[in-house]
Amino acid sequence: MKIVLALHGIGSSAEIVKDQLVPLTRELSPRYEFVYLDGAVERERGPGEFDDRYVGFYEFSFANTPLGIASYYLGPFYSYTTGYMTAEIREALDNLDQFVREHGPFHGVFSFSQGASMAVSYLLDCQAHESGTKLPFEFAVLFSSVSAFSPSKTCYGSIVEHLLGRDFRAIQAFPEAEFNELTKSEQIFAENLAPMFTGAKKMGSFTESINFFKQRNQEAVPRVLHHSLTQDRITIPTVYVNGKGDPPAMSAQSRLVCGLCDQSLARVHHHSGGHGVPTELFDVKTLIKMIDRASIEGADRHVLHQDPTGIPQR
Incomplete structure (x- = not known):
């Protein structure tokens, strides 16, 4: 069985992303088991629907907004970070790293929006510090990622x-x-x-x-992070998922994140929806095949970098 960590979007929660992923997790069980992580920072309810007023960059605002996560979710709601300065990103990645060490090892990560941003930042940071050792995940699935950030003051x-x-x-x-x-x-x-x-x-x-x-x-x-300004690329198989109905500015961010992945190991799927996890049968079936293939490839690559502890050393 594959153990997978799942990360939610901003102003969301483990409960919400668990519901968002149901179309996929229902098909993937019992071959995959999912562990859901709430962000460390409690905040207001996040946006649930989007329009051009938000230019797709709601993830970086701490304002109360008239749009939100469906009303039947009562909260609390979370973010993985208090902000996007290098010190705040470092704290967020350290919190994620601590959870991985205490509750892992994990085979993969499923991540949505801000969660995908954190997953990408975490993987790139691990690669920068752990060259030649096992990374925390064998494969990654990125849904509608927003921009990723470096925790390093020397970056750029x-x-x-x-x-x-x-x-x-x-x-x-x-x-x-x-x-x-x-x-x-x-x-x-x-x-x-x-x-x-x-x-x-x-x-x-x-x-x-x-x-x-x-x-x-x-x-x-x-x-x-911008792929044309850095040579670093995520070196595990990735499945990159984006909605054709996502606001253009969010799609632009998502494409930049895809560019941070090794393209020889990346699979890309554009579904018919917006900023969310796809629910249409065709999309789900297509993604299941991509995820299974990425999981197999990730396991094969893991053998080449086996660490007896199962957890990368830092």
Whole structure:
């Protein structure tokens, strides 16, 4: 039997993601057993339906919103992180790592939205620190992932330092600005970072962290990962799932996360729905085949990196 960790989206819970995954878990049992993890941070109910007001970046706002998880869920609701600064991402990944060590080993991870972001960040962080040892999962399934983040203050350090050290018009106007005056790498970074905050602005939600460029606050700049700025790739088989009805901005984030995966080990499926786990029979049957194949490939690769403890050393 395969033991799989399941991670929920923001303002959600283990109870909710368990229900979201039922179309798949029903078909996968009893070959797979699922363990569900609540985030460490209690917060308000998360969005449940989406429209253009949110520009698809609701995951990065801490505002109360008029949309939410279905009303029959009474809470509590959770996030895996308090925010997206490097220190906050480090704390979130350490919490996840502690759970994996205490309740694992796990064969795989199923993750939705913010949970998928955390899974990708965690895997890349483990690879950076545990070269040559067994990773915490043999395969990963990523549903509608939002952007992934690095916990390292040195990630894109020269880019951030240069942006903070210059009086660019675009930086002073951040997040709503044109970035044509920047170098190519700086432009990619800024354009990838800005939508996180333009979404918050459209909802009337501002936080002090939006002013990190004006305040020259290097530690407050989220290190949102872009595949063209880093050579690191997830080295386990992945199944990447995205809804054709997802808002364009969220789909853009999801594509960037897919780019952080080794493409020779990635399987991609676009279902007919939106920001959610697919429920149509065709989608479910297709994903079951992809998941089983990724699981088999992951197990084969695991043999090559066998660690007698079953848990990577850090």
